[in-house]
Amino acid sequence: MSYRTPSHRAAAVNQVRNALLAARKAVLTTHLNADGDGAGSEAALAAWLRANGTEAWIINPTTFPDSFRFLVEQQDWVVSAGSSRARDLCDAADLAIVVDTGEVPRIGRVQQMIRHLPTVVIDHHPIGDHSIGGTSLRDVSACATGELVHDIIHEANGPWTSYIDEGIYIAILTDTGGFRFENATAGCHRVVSEVIGRGVEPEAMHERVFGSARIRRYHLMQHALASLEHDPAHGVSWMIVPKDRYEEVEASSEDLEGFVDIPRSIEGTEVGLLFRLTTSGDVKISFRSNGLVDVNLLARSFKGGGHVKASGALVSGPMEEAVPRVVDAARAAVDGMRTIA
Ligand SMILES: [Mn+2]
Structure with a gap:
């Protein structure tokens, strides 16, 4: 049976497809600290737009992750947001495409650069x-987001290339935690079936993402584990990334991928938290829920947000004040849901 775009999104898919096909020079961007979905969606769209004869550039608010560079067909398609070239490209563009976020603060400094452009x-x-x-x-x-990118290209009848398929595959692989989260639906697997059918090799992709960690990641994890705490009475577990060690090993946010799954995975945990100090002195928090608590709501109470089971927020430091404040809010959120249940 051939693939069909889910009917509830077909109208929007076609509207966006038409906007992308009409563009001549497009700028792609995603949220701060791009993940596999943001980077994979950008790489796939850039390859497809270029295959259609549209100039496409990737200009992100933070550095394009090294670990996902292999997804980008030509490395010079990625342009640093701080460069004058990026400004020139934005000035000459006729469309901005924002993927894997729809919120102004999440695209950081790129917002200023694309504000004059029609946006998708x-x-x-x-x-x-x-x-x-x-x-x-x-x-x-x-x-x-990679699933939606797939549907746009499907509705345009391709063309399909290996870069497009691999970008979509990596987007889905990473956002579903390797096809194990609740979002790994039948629809998700239908899209994956399409890209594998065209030649994507799952084992090779898995190896690129999960089998090529740098040793500094584990050195940092060793030190972070020393801070691991678990509150069984309130179902909250948390861990702190030590700033001095983070700097010492010259880590980047990519090295922290999956750290929050450590507190989250402890028996009896409803909410897992990861804290780290940013260079600006703010405290970045990752929230994960095992299902009872909506951590999107919890993160929003700290002006952050995301998904029901995975969210983030940035609060002012110092760490010693931020941790008890956020942990207490998480405890209250768990208690509140337990009362209802
Ligand atoms: Mn995503």
């Missing part, structure tokens, strides 16, 4: 308070 948003997060305007394809039922 392709995202699977719940809509927040600072929504980016323009044409949009937003669908929380998509397992990853």
